[in-house]
Amino acid sequence: MAKVQLRELRKTYGDFAAVDSIDLDISDGEFLVFLGPSGCGKTTTLRMIAGLVEPSSGRILIGDRDVTETPVHQRNIGIVFQNYALFPHLTVYENIAYGLRRRRLGEGAIRKKVADVLSLVQMEDLSERYPKALSGGQQQRVAIARALAIEPDVLLLDEPLSSLDAKLRLGVRRQIRELQHKLGITTILVTHDQDEAMSMGDRLVVLSAGKLQQIGEPREVYRAPANRFVADFIGTANFFSGTVAQDGRSITTQSGLQLVGANLAPGATDVMVRPEAIKLSTTVPKGRDELYGDVIDISYLGPVADVFVRLQSSDVLTVRVDSLWADAANIVAHSEIAVRIPEEAIVVVS
Amino acid sequence: MSSKNRNLADVVLKAWVLLGFVFISFPLFLVAWLSFFTDPLLALPPTGYSFQWYSKIFVEPQFFNGFLLSLEVALIAMVVGLAVSIPAALVLSRTEFRGKQLLMNLLTSPLIVPSIVIGASLYVSFIELEYIFDWSVIGSTWGLGAAHILITIPWCVRLIVANLLGVDLSIEEASRSLGATPFVTLCKVTIPMIWPGIVAAALFSFVISFGNLELSLFLVAPGQITLPIAILQYLEYKIDPTIAAVSVLQILIIGGGLLITNKFVPLARVVK
Numbered sequence: 001m002a003k004v005q006l007r008e009l010r011k012t013y014g015d016f017a018a019v020d021s022i023d024l025d026i027s028d029g030e031f032l033v034f035l036g037p038s039g040c041g042k043t044t045t046l047r048m049i050a051g052l053v054e055p056s057s058g059r060i061l062i063g064d065r066d067v068t069e070t071p072v073h074q075r076n077i078g079i080v081f082q083n084y085a086l087f088p089h090l091t092v093y094e095n096i097a098y099g100l101r102r103r104r105l106g107e108g109a110i111r112k113k114v115a116d117v118l119s120l121v122q123m124e125d126l127s128e129r130y131p132k133a134l135s136g137g138q139q140q141r142v143a144i145a146r147a148l149a150i151e152p153d154v155l156l157l158d159e160p161l162s163s164l165d166a167k168l169r170l171g172v173r174r175q176i177r178e179l180q181h182k183l184g185i186t187t188i189l190v191t192h193d194q195d196e197a198m199s200m201g202d203r204l205v206v207l208s209a210g211k212l213q214q215i216g217e218p219r220e221v222y223r224a225p226a227n228r229f230v231a232d233f234i235g236t237a238n239f240f241s242g243t244v245a246q247d248g249r250s251i252t253t254q255s256g257l258q259l260v261g262a263n264l265a266p267g268a269t270d271v272m273v274r275p276e277a278i279k280l281s282t283t284v285p286k287g288r289d290e291l292y293g294d295v296i297d298i299s300y301l302g303p304v305a306d307v308f309v310r311l312q313s314s315d316v317l318t319v320r321v322d323s324l325w326a327d328a329a330n331i332v333a334h335s336e337i338a339v340r341i342p343e344e345a346i347v348v349v350s
Numbered sequence: 351m352s353s354k355n356r357n358l359a360d361v362v363l364k365a366w367v368l369l370g371f372v373f374i375s376f377p378l379f380l381v382a383w384l385s386f387f388t389d390p391l392l393a394l395p396p397t398g399y400s401f402q403w404y405s406k407i408f409v410e411p412q413f414f415n416g417f418l419l420s421l422e423v424a425l426i427a428m429v430v431g432l433a434v435s436i437p438a439a440l441v442l443s444r445t446e447f448r449g450k451q452l453l454m455n456l457l458t459s460p461l462i463v464p465s466i467v468i469g470a471s472l473y474v475s476f477i478e479l480e481y482i483f484d485w486s487v488i489g490s491t492w493g494l495g496a497a498h499i500l501i502t503i504p505w506c507v508r509l510i511v512a513n514l515l516g517v518d519l520s521i522e523e524a525s526r527s528l529g530a531t532p533f534v535t536l537c538k539v540t541i542p543m544i545w546p547g548i549v550a551a552a553l554f555s556f557v558i559s560f561g562n563l564e565l566s567l568f569l570v571a572p573g574q575i576t577l578p579i580a581i582l583q584y585l586e587y588k589i590d591p592t593i594a595a596v597s598v599l600q601i602l603i604i605g606g607g608l609l610i611t612n613k614f615v616p617l618a619r620v621v622k
Contacts, residue, residue: 052523072526079527085520089542098538099528150528 002063002153003028009058018044020210029184033201041210078147082159086131093127099150117145157189228349237272257313261346270350275320277345281338291339385594403595416580426495427559435506443514458504465564473568489571502555513547546615
């Protein structure tokens, strides 16, 4: 268990910078998530920390040890691969014992450790099975047990949930999270799934085109995105480009819409409004200080529904409402609706 | 397609496959049948059946000695061929370098050049070696073995490279992350995972070397001949069922080897 520090870490392939000068401090026991679209450099960064990819420049420190030049097998890092990468020719027991045998532990100590980690992932009964006789979820638990058995300083998870079916994924997210809390092991997870990232990470690191876009707690990244990319990538957002007047409150968008925010810097700017922050009403009479529009479509998601509203300015808003409310208010396509955007919902993203 | 048409297609396909099997196995059965004829000259129908030609094999020393030499050469070709091919296949499948395709082509080129041409060129080269270094190469088991290694390498390299490319690289990475050095990873993970390919390569090498005639023809010395050459030489003077009996034994030995190997490594999975 240790903190991890990245110092101006870079990886280039020819002229292409896969990872472009990343500085990062991961504290001891933290659960950090690297999040970004494919090709953003998240996996390359993870593989550099693991020692599987050699950095072009920069340093990697684990604990207080500079491991930049240390080969993989001397780094004491646990990795769970996307496809689990279990040894097909070894039983579950031998898969988990593999790292312990490399550390020359006695047979008794190995037996005890394997039993410990197997009970940690609730797989005690299947230790004599071969990987191909296990389900995807079971294989994944073995992969986690194998990585934990060596008591690594850092646990690296490379999209560990992407091969599981949706229902199973939710349960496994919670299990991994609980396990990480219990063991207090510094953990880095790579994913392109924002729900996964938000629900699991203590902090998120959003990457794009090899560059760090934002580091922060899930709530912070969601509510106060550092830039338009982050706002767009995490969750959904309604964007407006416009100009803030001298009063720091009123915004005139390029489409001619008048919005009111709070404490904005005057001048040209991009703002964002989250769909759930917008209020809809079928009962507000015309002439009040509201926007009006037509419902184009409604997409029913179960607990919530997304309502697509075309404003008179021809901007199309996505509004997320409680589906019970949508049922009660009888929101249907082609009906007129009043829209209110609270001033605190307007967030500058440029 | 209607079910009637599908049934017809099914029957035609099965008949075609059956025809293929008959075409392949007919000569084998014919040889096996001939080997039990009593008559020294082939005649149909045979006047009687006997085991006399099988007992004759053990009286004619050239067959037994030829068998021993072939066995020795095939084992050398197999072992050394693998020892060369496994590292070569690892380099070809796990690293990137300029001229990689060239190296691959070079290693598989003995497949393209006719054996008889290789035999003739080796003969000339070996004579040069004998002349320069005063070694005795032609007629030696090692000279013959070296030549056979040449024809086993393409098979070994191809089979093992194909197997290595099928191995998920993250499994090797997992091994290293768990504390295994690259060498330990090779021994404990990579080799066990491609073991079926290695066994298949060994088997192919053995069979190809054991049955080779064209290369050996140039490189044997009087009294030091392989089984296929012994058969050829015998045929120059006599056509009696002894040859058929020798062939049957050879088929049984190689077939037995295949069956035993199949017990440990399902060959159908490797050679697909």
